[in-house]
Amino acid sequence: MDLSAARPLAGGITEREFTLDAVPGILWTPARASASAPVPLILLGQPGGIGLRRMYPALAARARSAAADGIATVTLELPGAGQRPPLPGADAVRAELRQALAAGEQPTEEVIDRLILPLVEAGVPEWQRTLDAVLGLPEIGGRVGVSGGVIAMGVRLALVDSRIAAAGLFAGSFVPRTTLAEARRVRIPLHVLLQWDDEGNDRGRALELFDAFGSPEKTLYANMGGHTGVPAFAGADAARFFARHLGRR
């Protein structure tokens, strides 16, 4: 991992850009984190295809909130986003998706698979390498969470990476059938956000996914409003979920 110099931001938080195998990312740490007092980590997911630069304000706000709870955060440009080359077939399947939605139809399972699964297959191993690198830093240690972004990626990471102790998921993107099947094998504590009136989202599928999770502790937290309308108090309750599960015991 190629880390830039630490840049102090307002509010006791340090920002470092990095590249990992030429993919850009950002690491935020509470300024007081040190080798003798290492902090837990949350991996921040992102929506597909938007890119780190446009997502920066929202990501930095979540990083600040986590840092106030003594938790570091890291995010990585997704495959196909920002300056990264598009995933094979991505343009074609997005065109098919737009066509279906414009016709007032739900996309088929096959379109959802082609839209989401390549991102999961390419992105999750990159997230794991990011965790390898960041958890090697002396000031990072303890439990690891994953928060937000493409929900199929969060579910896959929670399933395949035993370092993930808790997941805050946003049921606001398409859920492939594979993800439903994987959800049954997930056992870690979950906090699942759902926007009840999310225009582009299949609420029934989201409820089916929540029901499928095998975790003994799972909370569905549904609020009014569209995809981008998550209220501030929902963010605060999600932050408490992570503080409860990642904080010092």
Next chain:
Amino acid sequence: MDLSAARPLAGGITEREFTLDAVPGILWTPARASASAPVPLILLGQPGGIGLRRMYPALAARARSAAADGIATVTLELPGAGQRPPLPGADAVRAELRQALAAGEQPTEEVIDRLILPLVEAGVPEWQRTLDAVLGLPEIGGRVGVSGGVIAMGVRLALVDSRIAAAGLFAGSFVPRTTLAEARRVRIPLHVLLQWDDEGNDRGRALELFDAFGSPEKTLYANMGGHTGVPAFAGADAARFFARHLGRR
């Protein structure tokens, strides 16, 4: 209202039993509440037919939590519960309900109506008289909330009593069709708890009720476990909902 002497409990909370038109109730206030610093109030609902004495430990725990946030709480024996005479027809309809459930059937809409509506009709006016009396005390003032108990009673009170500024509802009892219709006209902020695996509860009806509420701010908060398994963190998040809506601005 006939108030007993104040009894100080541990943790800065005062308990007073009372009777109102011969119906027993309990009022808890933060010890520091006074005429010059009055506190907001939450009316604590109860499940039907169990009675104040058996519910006391759970109610007192919620009273303590509210008092820690500077909020008073009051509860009243429900019609037909404790030492109160049974509601007309209550025994017959409960026998029909038990019969349906024993046969593995959902109760009919007609049975749900006969089970719940008499409680709503008799109980909600009593709650309103309780509010009249308690809000007349000098140390109680500010906003009023309603929390838990038979959800049809909470919905009715929220609809007919403009003093209710926020409602924390527990979607764990039968929902008559009338309640669904009334829900569409409710506009106050809502925090709706649902136990996902509640054996005796119709989850589909609970989701339909949540969808029906006309409130611009409503949160569905669903957790794993049965009817009595609401996790402690869900109580804490509900407490924050009330602190946000009833607290000083």
